[in-house]
């Protein structure tokens with residue numbers, strides 16, 4: 001499925017993800033070289049979706065580890081099920097501790113978390129480690145170990161060897177520098193906002209019923225807005241949401257008033273809204289004057 | 298195009314054997330620019346190249362980028378170095394074969410305004426070939442042949458400035474509503490052509506391949522999304538504020554004592570022919586952030602002034618005791634504008650349109666600005682105040698009035714200057730930064746956030 005760059009591109013497209021040039025290439029390389037990919041880029045450009053699409057395209061299961069501040073090994077690797085262990089200790093009341101101990105540190109009392117799950121599967125999976133920049137360096141070091149050895153050592157049980165090698169994607173929103181060691185281990189993919197034509201295709205894919213002219217206008221306006229100096233520029237996700245909203249409204253053009261009624265879908269900050277209304281709204285009305293359309297009907 | 302030896306310069310068609318040494322050279326060049334390219338990256342790169350059809354230029358480039366450049370910043374540098382690297386090998390072959398190409402000339406006969414428009418049109422909608430013609434044209438007409446700065450990135454920015462090219466985003470911030478801005482991607486593409494053509498000129502002039510120079514900061518500073526820059530500026534300024542705040546605490550704890558301030562004593566002595574008549578003392582009170590910022594918004598710093606305005610914007614976010622001024626020929630206080638209006642684009646728009654900047658000729662008159670500043674605020678300045686000037690110190694041949702500047706610096710506790718030009722440029726032409734320097738506690742090259750950080754660190758250092 002990912003045997004060549006073209007195959008990677010086609011496979012991703014066929015499951016509804018339209019990759020840019022480098023995305024297809026890096027996906028292919030990741031599969032070929034068996035290396036994890038570090039994906040960075042602004043919010044909403046399809047970092048998370050890429051992992052999901054790769055899973056769909058390869059027919060693999062997606063295992064996701066969502067990172068957050070304070071995430072530790074017990075939530076990422078494994079944890080002992082204390083409750084169950086306690087129960088066992090109570091029921092085996094009079095057996096000696098040694099016997100009980102052997103008993104309760106067995107696999108059936110182990111809660112495996114995403115990282116362990118990912119390597120314990122017999123069929124290879126796609127492992128998504130989302131927003132790695134939210135964790136700390138210690139966690140990164142642990143992760144690095146797992147990613148280089150593909151084994152996890154559990155003191156009470158021994159070493160769990162990987163049964164398969166996952167395709168690993170790490171995403172980061174760049175809120176902190178990741179360590180050199182981690183970057184060294186990964187291929188790097190920078191995802192940016194797509195160019196006009198590709199975004200047009202993406203929006204068409206997600207809202208095929210929306211008319212061709214509105215769709216194009218929508219993408220043009222979004223690109224215009226991205227060029228403004230906003231706190232939070234609209235992403236692909238917002239373009240798609242907007243397209244769906246316009247579909248519901250039955251809009252067949254985007255003029256100043258349509259923009260003003262719907263722009264809170266693509267721009268969230270109060271001050272951003274003002275800028276968009278002023279800069280883009282005015283432009284849209286100016287156009288209507290310059291080239292009046294038959295809009296009476 | 299055939300996949301023969303010429304495709305990537307000196308690379309033979311057989312791939313791997315001849316490729317290896319070329320790749321090692323490329324890795325060296327990247328390392329020279331600060332990328333962490335180690336053995337493991339190189340091995341990955343070889344492995345990746347073995348997997349892609351390396352005769353496809355795009356795949357070849359992307360495969361190398363994915364394995365060698367591991368951040369957005371690295372990726373930017375990679376693009377430039379990659380381009381230059383393989384471009385130079387093609388040129389090297391040309392030099393070896395003694396090939397000469399007819400160069401474009403005759404730009405002198407064209408009307409400059411018309412030329413500007415033609416170039417802008419080519420950048421906006423032209424094909425690759427037209428864009429590259431536009432680049433040659435621009436160099437021929439505006440590049441001051443033979444006396445380039447010696448730093449390609451600097452020349453590129455110079456030409457861009459002379460052409461009055463603005464990106465859409467930058468232009469929005471300036472508040473020009475009509476669509477004369479150029480999409481960022483196209484501008485970046487044009488800069489790439491300029492860089493290439495300038496390099497080719499250099500090779501043609503010297504008839505040999507000059508040693509590759511390290512990229513200047515100008516080279517690295519390709520346009521990024523302006524909102525990102527603004528966020529970065531705000532981060533640096535917030536840091537600055539935190540540092541100043543903790544510093545106040547530390548000093549409050551110590552016993553207040555008077556010390557002779559050698560630096561200020563010397564500075565005062567400039568007025569008495571170098572004889573230190575008056576002893577200056579360090580202020581006893583802890584330094585509270587009390588800032589006066591003077592910002593040059595003339596055309597000569599256009600590319601920098603968006604950055605400077607964002608610095609002002611961020612400062613206003615963090616400091617209450619701050620007065621800000623913008624100037625061209627005259628000075629005008631904009632503290633109110635920043636305090637009323639929090640949106641950056643709106644602020645810039647207001648300042649550009651009606652902040653009352655008396656800008657008749659578009660030429661900065663530093664001397665006059667000092668006099669006006671003194672006239673208005675000198676009574677408010679005291680040893681706790683810090684004056685920061687943002688400007689290129691280009692006087693356009695007018696009287697620089699260093700004494701007036703000295704008088705300002707004298708009243709204020711500390712004075713800093715941030716210059717948006719590379720040091721290489723200072724004191725050439727009408728730049729007179731050296732006459733102001735003795736009155737400053739520090740003069741900094743500053744037009745990006747990294748340099749702003751350096752400045753912020755200096756500003757918060759305890760005074761010696």
Ligand SMILES: Nc1ncnc2c1ncn2[C@@H]1O[C@H](COP(=O)(O)OP(=O)(O)OP(=O)(O)O)[C@@H](O)[C@H]1O
Nearest residue numbers: 016017018019043044045046047048049202236237
């Ligand atoms: N290339 C693409 N083809 C099709 N759909 C896309 C593409 N890129 C993004 N999308 C759509 O855009 C939306 C946002 O993508 P996603 O949530 O993956 O962004 P993200 O980069 O992970 O954002 P965040 O940083 O906020 O997590 C999704 O609905 C996804 O379907």
Ligand SMILES: [Mg+2]
Nearest residue numbers: 047048049130
């Ligand atoms: Mg995501």
